[in-house]
Amino acid sequence: MRPLIRVAALRRTYSTSPFPSLAGTHAIITGASRGIGLAIAQRLSSQGAKLTLISRTASALEVAAASLTSPNTHRIIPGDVSSRAFWSSFSAEKDRVDILVNAAGITHSSLFLRTTEELLEDVVRTNLLGTMWACRAVGRRMMRQSPAEKRGKGVIVNVASLLAVHGGLGSAAYAASKAGVVGFTRALAAELGPGGIRVNAVLPGYVGTDMTDAMTAEARDQALSRIPLKRFGTSEEVADAVTFLVNNAYAHNCVLNLDGGLSATVSRL
Known part of the structure; x- marks a missing residue:
């Protein structure tokens, strides 16, 4: 006679919420005043x-903070993320940091041979070096922390771009800076993982922000024609991906494409 299987004992209970609560955690978000960074903050x-919200303009940060849940509990810090001096104070602060999201970034569409040296340097400083300075300052703080239950010492999510792995006409500086972010993410994951800090990146394709709003109608239609899902992503969908990487305790060294299938159909953007 076969033994009875106690079905009830095999059932697992799942939360009805798509993501677990982050109550009691502290997150630093750069580029938090608009677009993808603001959606992640929300x-x-x-x-x-x-x-803790970071962006260049205090007034924009104030508006962003007012849109958040429990707005009076959050801190805003205006500053230039590409400046090493800006990040020097963060290494010395004592309060715990559980999450760092690097969403600050700038772009400019220009043929490489016609782009000024000043613009090239600004894009690389902001997108790549800004991410590196943030990870160094906050990563040092995370390493000094005791591990939190199920969360370790902390998690870092870097917002890169699909252009990091695909060419794009007129985006040489931006693509190079974001490719650097992807390589940096993988190297940092190898370095910080044994210490209890997870490091991941998300690579959005076309996302409906003020940057895509500035596209000409012809460029917009051409881009949409190459996306299998026939639409741009939303900042909220990128925020969902970031939240997944923050919450999944086994997500480490992930480089997550979020492009509506664009990368499966084209070799050059």
Whole structure:
């Protein structure tokens, strides 16, 4: 006679929420005043995280903070993420940091041979070096922390771009800077993982932001024709991907494409 299987004992219980609560955590988000960075801030605050928002303009940060869940619990810090001096104070601060999201970035469409040296340097400093300085300053703080239950010492998510792995006409400086972010993410994952810090990146394709709003109608239609899902992504969908990488305790050294299938159909953007 075969033994009875106790089905009830095999059932697993799942939360009805798509993501677990982040109550009691502290997240630093760069580029948080608009677009993808703001959407990430709104999503993490809705999950209960306390935020430090960083962007260049104080007035824009104030508006962003007012849109968050429990707005009075968050801190805003205006500053230039590409400046090493800006990040020097962060290494010395004592309060715990559980999450760092590097979403600050600038872009400019220009043929490489016609791009000024000043613009090339600004793009690389902001997108790549800004990410590196943030990871160094906050990573040092995370390494000094005791591991939190199920979360380790901290998690870092870098917002790169699909252009990091595909060419794009007129985007040489931007693509190079974001390719650097991807390589940096993988190297940092190998370095910090044994210490209990997870490091991941998300690579959005075309996302509906003020950057894509500035596209000509012809360029917009051409881009949409190459995306299998026939639409641009949303900042909120990028925020969902970031929140997944923050919450999944086994997500480490992930480089997550979020492009509506664009990368499967074209070799050059």
